[in-house]
Amino acid sequence: MDIINKISPSKKEREAVNKVIDKFLKKLKSRLKECELLIGGSMGKDSWLSGDHDVDIFVKFPKGYHKRDISKILQERLKNIKFNLVHGSRDYLQINKGNYLFEIIPVINIKKHEDALNITDVSPLHVTWVKKNAKNHNEIRLTKAFLKANNLYGAESYKKSFSGYVVELLTIYYGNFNNLVVEASDWKEPVVIDIERYYKNKKELLTNLNKDKLSSLILIDPVQPDRNAAASLSREKFNEFIGLCNRYLRNPSEKFFVEKKFDLNGLKNKYKKYDIILLKAKELEGKEDVVGGKLLKAFNYVKERIIKEGWKVKEANWEWNNEVLFYYVVERKKLSKDVIHFGPPKKLSEHVEQFRKRWKNYRVFNDTYHVYVKLKRKHRDIKPSVKNLIKDKYLKNLVKDIKVK
Structure with a gap:
């Protein structure tokens, strides 16, 4: 290859x-x-x-x-x-x-x-074990490049993907990259791997392992039998990996090993009937894991607010290399002039009365179950709406700066 x-x-x-x-x-x-x-x-x-x-x-x-x-x-x-x-x-x-x-x-x-x-005292033991058991280092490189190119590499809390150590263990266990991909394409959770066979069977393993350490992939650390080396891997990333392996096996290609740079023009060509919102953020200073977690929260907050305002998000993602970019592919539509603000159920008369007093300058309507008022929207188009929401104080605690690009 x-x-x-x-x-x-x-x-x-x-x-x-x-x-x-x-x-x-x-x-x-x-x-x-x-x-x-x-x-x-x-x-x-x-x-x-x-x-x-x-x-x-x-x-x-x-x-x-x-x-x-x-x-x-x-x-x-x-x-x-x-x-x-x-x-x-x-x-x-x-x-x-x-x-x-x-x-x-x-x-x-x-x-x-x-x-x-x-x-951290255990980490040098990981080095010793891998050096002793790795037969073909290029096979590990293939697995690592495969995962990195598809945003499935890194055990940090904001990534929840495959750590370098887990990559090494899996490749060593299955013998080579191709065997790993073939086997993983048919994984069903929980996948349990005990390379050094510390436990007699799966039942004993699951009984003795701390419940907090259970995950979709249970990979017993060969130098520490009470540790699941893959505990930080999320179910979402576990399933993404299975899907990736199946796509690769259907059509093996070098493109699966090449990291994809953000391509705004490609995104526009793919979603010609949608609006694309691109935000550029500046990360705070600090430990990567903490800073990355805050960036993830900021990305999700903007997405949730867009949806809450009334737009459907077709696709959304973010990347953090030399700069931080968030993008959201949003349905192209103008929202209604009014937004419905629901009050309590009609049967709760005391709460309904309080709602009427709070909104005394507005006409209060009834539907089948609730009372509600109609409020004028501040923004009916997506870009002005996003420009307004990124001024939110909540985001200022998560990023140093954020703006529409």
Whole structure:
């Protein structure tokens, strides 16, 4: 498959990346002599895609540090290096070097998951397991590119899709990308996978696993049997993946591995009889997971308000790359001059009387069940309506700025 050559780092790129990482590791080691340094993430497991230069580095403090604040120690040791502090279950550092993003993650050096003081302490064990069990790294790359190109990659709360670790586990379990796609095309929830066979059967697994960890895909972490590695995967994304696999099998093509850029003209040609509302937003500062969650709330709020006003939304989506774009494909129609504002059921006479007093300057009507008044709409056309609703105070808490593009 030619796509492998396109998504896999070349020898030249590998050499350049390794040179940058080696230089950075030497600088870290000189400040953290008692610690082991481990390259984690996709880079450490050799499942990274060409052009992706995010580097996770685990700083493994000796067990004797278990009562000390290793995050504070790390910050103090690297105080002469410019970094961003990211808050999490244990704070870690982000350092930008050109087109490289280094994440420096303090952990306690453990041999088994039971010794972990924090969830991040287990992550180096994931690296070790994948490196030991992955037979063909390009097969993992295919799965990863397939998911990334179709907005199904990332376990953050605003994505609820497949994490890099889950991608690796699934590809290793099924043997290769094609086997995974064939099997997944026929998945029925709950799909239960226990790679290391910690449990005798499905019943035992479901009985012993915490109910909060159950999901459409239950993928037992091979280094931590009480953990579902796919717990963050939503049912919606699970079903999207099944549908994607079926579409791919009907007509395999390299286009399934190519990330699609937002195409306004293509959208206009597809929906010639609809209005397309395009919003450009500026995200707030902060941790990606939190900021992304706020963007998702903003996107959904605008969509819900459009529907509440009286328009039908044919399609809606958003993307967050170099900029944040929300788009809504809306039926092209002019709303009525009046909007119906319903009051209480007619049989609740006391509440009806209160409604009449509140709306004493309006004529109160009756339908079969309720009383109601007719109010003049502020906006009958979609664009003025959206321009007005994005001024809402609620949105100001979710985005730094938002405007109609």
